[in-house]
Amino acid sequence: MTAAFAERLLGWFDRHGRHDLPWQHPRSPYRVWVSEIMLQQTQVATVIPYFERFMERFPTLDELAAAQADAVLSSWTGLGYYARARNLHLAARRMVAEDLPETVEGWAALPGVGPSTAAAIVAQAFDRRAVILDGNVKRVLSRHGAVDTPVEAAATQRRLWALADERTPDDRAADYTQAIMDLGATVCRRGQPLCAHCPVASDCLARVQGRVAELPVKRRRKARPTRRRLLLWLEDEAGQLFLEKRPPSGIWGGLASLPECASTDGIDERLAGLALERDDDWREIGRFRHAFSHFELDASLIAARVVPRGLAESRGEWHGLDALASSHPPVGLPGPVARVIRERAGALSAIQDTARRDD
Numbered sequence: 001m002t003a004a005f006a007e008r009l010l011g012w013f014d015r016h017g018r019h020d021l022p023w024q025h026p027r028s029p030y031r032v033w034v035s036e037i038m039l040q041q042t043q044v045a046t047v048i049p050y051f052e053r054f055m056e057r058f059p060t061l062d063e064l065a066a067a068q069a070d071a072v073l074s075s076w077t078g079l080g081y082y083a084r085a086r087n088l089h090l091a092a093r094r095m096v097a098e099d100l101p102e103t104v105e106g107w108a109a110l111p112g113v114g115p116s117t118a119a120a121i122v123a124q125a126f127d128r129r130a131v132i133l134d135g136n137v138k139r140v141l142s143r144h145g146a147v148d149t150p151v152e153a154a155a156t157q158r159r160l161w162a163l164a165d166e167r168t169p170d171d172r173a174a175d176y177t178q179a180i181m182d183l184g185a186t187v188c189r190r191g192q193p194l195c196a197h198c199p200v201a202s203d204c205l206a207r208v209q210g211r212v213a214e215l216p217v218k219r220r221r222k223a224r225p226t227r228r229r230l231l232l233w234l235e236d237e238a239g240q241l242f243l244e245k246r247p248p249s250g251i252w253g254g255l256a257s258l259p260e261c262a263s264t265d266g267i268d269e270r271l272a273g274l275a276l277e278r279d280d281d282w283r284e285i286g287r288f289r290h291a292f293s294h295f296e297l298d299a300s301l302i303a304a305r306v307v308p309r310g311l312a313e314s315r316g317e318w319h320g321l322d323a324l325a326s327s328h329p330p331v332g333l334p335g336p337v338a339r340v341i342r343e344r345a346g347a348l349s350a351i352q353d354t355a356r357r358d359d
């Protein structure tokens with residue numbers, strides 16, 4: 001079974017797998033590590049442009065380790081799960097002080113690197129046998145082995161690790177790792193898997209038993225609660241936008257964002273806390289919804305011009321909209337906030353263009 005599974009998968013990979021991903025050319029431990037962190041919870045097509053921009057900005061481990069945290073977070077703007085960027089930066093600093101790990105245990109000891117990510121790095125960066133079990137692989141193995149207990153359960157995880165281990169060949173570690181991830185992403189997809197094109201279909205138990213649609217079994221999730229928030233778009237006389245740095249951990253940790261308020265009742269107190277005073281009326285300028293893993297954010301954006309309150313220094317930072325809307329903003333921004341800023345900066349320059357044409 002092992003040899004046959006891996007052989008068929010590798011034969012398929014040679015013909016149909018992904019051989020031109022940017023982190024494969026050149027393939028170095030640093031590039032593979034960055035790509036694997038970006039690929040956690042994120043699809044390849046989304047990651048590619050972020051990876052390329054990141055490598056332009058931080059082409060080596062030393063440059064990443066020497067960078068300011070804001071610069072790293074800024075390169076992550078829009079990619080989400082920002083703890084990944086903070087951990088990447090911490091791990092880079094640790095790696096320049098010590099040696100770059102070459103074992104699964106060594107990589108797994110770094111912040112933000114779990115056992116499957118560590119194995120994927122070792123297999124791809126050093127072409128050494130290492131067993132991976134990411135979301136795609138869990139789906140393939142649950143179906144192929146007809147594993148019908150909840151995938152989150154500890155006993156199921158142990159079984160899937162054992163199945164993954166049995167199927168992982170001794171040779172072509174890098175190719176096999178990419179192959180099984182590619183199979184999950186492109187053929188054994190979550191919805192409408194392409195079993196007719198699958199190299200391991202002949203002994204796939206889910207297919208033989210007609211149970212593909214019901215596997216893997218997931219525990220039913222509770223509905224996500226909605227959190228309503230006001231986001232304050234505060235501009236000074238010069239049209240600069242006020243941002244405050246969020247606490248280092250938690251949602252959007254360490255990023256610069258619009259000040260947030262639970263309800264209109266608390267706005268004046270919030271402004272006072274920022275040492276700012278409102279200079280004109282509030283106006284609603286937009287809304288967005290954003291899904292986090294445990295809740296949905298329902299945000300309303302309200303805007304006003306503000307001035308410093310007395311002589312106190314405001315507790316935040318002011319930035320021009322153009323700089324914030326650029327491809328390398330000076331600070332890391334949450335994805336939905338970056339989108340709003342780009343939209344408003346675009347709308348503003350369209351208004352200015354029209355005014356210029358009318359002159």
Ligand code: SF4
Binds near residue numbers: 144188189193195201
């Ligand atoms: S036959 Fe279908 S369900 Fe089975 S592993 Fe292949 S794509 Fe997945």
